[in-house]
């Protein structure tokens with residue numbers, strides 16, 4: 001396999017005391033550079049575990065994970081810290097903004113710990129928040145806060161954007177607008193974007209659809225006919 005992102009025979013077992021909880025087994029997939037990929041599956045299927053391993057926030061039990069020809073699964077703690085800091089941008093369901101910093105300061109804060117950050121004000125403008133840069137999170141709607149979180153992730157200029165249920169806390173239309181922004185970012189910047197969701201309808205907008213069930217990948221489809229988010233209803 002030669003994908004930009006690659007999972008090879010990944011297994012993950014959580015151990016709590018005597019208990020062993022199998023979360024992933026025989027997980028194999030690849031994602032090409034610049035693709036908009038949706039990983040879909042029911043609750044408990046293993047989606048977040050995949051994302052946490054790919055994001056360097058969790059380790060695997062066996063198997064191999066690669067990003068851009070580097071074996072992430074072989075990284076030591078120090079390498080994982082650098083990987084999380086420089087290579088991966090994260091967007092979560094609950095935006096996790098610092099409440100006493102403005103939108104601009106939230107983005108600048110992330111940019112400060114990076115090697116080649118993008119300009120925070122420019123990125124905020126690109127996500128449609130030019131007029132709100134000096135507002136605090138509490139003064140912004142949920143959708144606007146998620147845009148700040150996306151800007152914060154993009155300002156790091158990461159190799160990969162990982163989004164875990166990015167619209168989970170948003171209403172229908174605001175959620176669609178955030179997905180449009182993520183898809184547009186992928187198209188315009190060539191950034192590889194991975195979105196995790198339980199919402200099957202979103203697969204229509206993806207270049208690649210990876211379906212997870214009971215801890216393993218049951219299908220991986222390259223979608224040649226992606227649909228614009230405005231045409232998707234659920």
Ligand SMILES: Nc1ncnc2c1ncn2[C@@H]1O[C@H](COP(=O)(O)OP(=O)(O)OP(=O)(O)O)[C@@H](O)[C@H]1O
Nearest residue numbers: 014021022023041042043044045046047048049050
């Ligand atoms: N830290 C942990 N310790 C023990 N078990 C865990 C841990 N994290 C996840 N699991 C278990 O691993 C399995 C997969 O969970 P995971 O969170 O990856 O699923 P998911 O598809 O993301 O579900 P959801 O959509 O509900 O978030 C589940 O059985 C879950 O209970």
